[in-house]
Amino acid sequence: MAADTFRKWRRRFLAKRLDGLIDEPRPGWPPTISVDQMEAVVVRTLEEIPKNATHWSRKSMAEHSGL
Known part of the structure; x- marks a missing residue:
């Protein structure tokens, strides 16, 4: 894991605890x-x-399946 990614997730966890680890909405359809x-x-x-x-x-x- 890149250091920047780790810091981002750590900040989110410290701010919101487990709720901070829920993935954010992604762009696209x-x-x-x-x-x-x-x-x-x-x-x-x-x-x-x-x-x-x-x-x-x-x-x-x-x-x-009809898909």
Whole structure:
């Protein structure tokens, strides 16, 4: 970790304790899918095997999940 980064996080922690360690909003477009949708894809990827395949491809998971 760079010294400047460490100092920034230390200052935030000293000022707000654990609340200071919550990540600040990042620039860019807001997510287009919800946290629940992301979680469902991760769980399905880890716990299910698609028919006629050994693993999920990006395309097969997208088609299956509708994303």
